[in-house]
Amino acid sequence: MEDCIEVILEQRSWFSRHCSHNVTLLIGSAFAGVYGLWAAFCMPGLRVPFRLKVPFLPSTKEQTANVIKLLDGRKGRLADLGSGDGRLVFAASSVGFQCTGFEINSMLLAYSRSKAWWRGNDIHFIKKDFWKTDLSKYRNVTVFLAPAVMGVLEEKLLKELPEDARVIVCRFPFPRWPHSCTAGSGLNQVWAYDVHTARESSRTSPHQRQA
Numbered sequence: 001m002e003d004c005i006e007v008i009l010e011q012r013s014w015f016s017r018h019c020s021h022n023v024t025l026l027i028g029s030a031f032a033g034v035y036g037l038w039a040a041f042c043m044p045g046l047r048v049p050f051r052l053k054v055p056f057l058p059s060t061k062e063q064t065a066n067v068i069k070l071l072d073g074r075k076g077r078l079a080d081l082g083s084g085d086g087r088l089v090f091a092a093s094s095v096g097f098q099c100t101g102f103e104i105n106s107m108l109l110a111y112s113r114s115k116a117w118w119r120g121n122d123i124h125f126i127k128k129d130f131w132k133t134d135l136s137k138y139r140n141v142t143v144f145l146a147p148a149v150m151g152v153l154e155e156k157l158l159k160e161l162p163e164d165a166r167v168i169v170c171r172f173p174f175p176r177w178p179h180s181c182t183a184g185s186g187l188n189q190v191w192a193y194d195v196h197t198a199r200e201s202s203r204t205s206p207h208q209r210q211a
Contacts, residue, residue, distance in 0.1 A: 066183040070192040078140040081130045086112030102130040144170035165195040
């Protein structure tokens with residue numbers, strides 16, 4: 001009887017070990033699959049330097065409305081840097097802007113392009129790294145990126161944008177540029193920056209003089 005009990009206990013122990021191992025592998029594989037899908041959908045392309053990568057975070061309806069409010073009275077070409085699912089671009093297009101959305105995530109790009117085609121919108125969503133693109137032809141720029149890249153973006157836009165350009169920034173303001181006006185509050189707050197004001201400020205800024 002004791003021998004039978006030992007055999008049963010050994011079999012149970014073997015089953016527990018192997019079952020636990022298989023469950024662990026299953027959970028690990030599932031997590032890897034979910035993470036892979038999240039990374040593919042939410043993270044920019046692999047060629048962008050890691051420090052400039054920004055996860056996809058969609059604008060809220062209130063935030064989008066605040067962006068349009070700060071674009072009031074303006075017209076012409078508009079670039080949305082990291083356009084994601086295109087909601088800021090569609091909103092700007094609906095009030096008359098000639099819009100281009102820059103997005104290098106293939107899944108987000110396919111979604112926004114198909115939505116534009118379905119609606120019959122004349123909007124350009126392009127798979128292009130805006131960090132490596134000359135933005136000098138745009139008088140209006142919308143941005144919803146992460147705090148870590150805003151200082152670098154300031155420098156790029158200051159060099160490239162025309163004097164009468166306006167930049168609308170969502171949620172995370174520029175660290176050094178003085179804003180011209182703002183709308184909303186909390187997570188839905190947006191800021192408007194006029195390039196000629198930013199250039200004037202940079203000429204007198206101690207940070208710029210030391211650079």
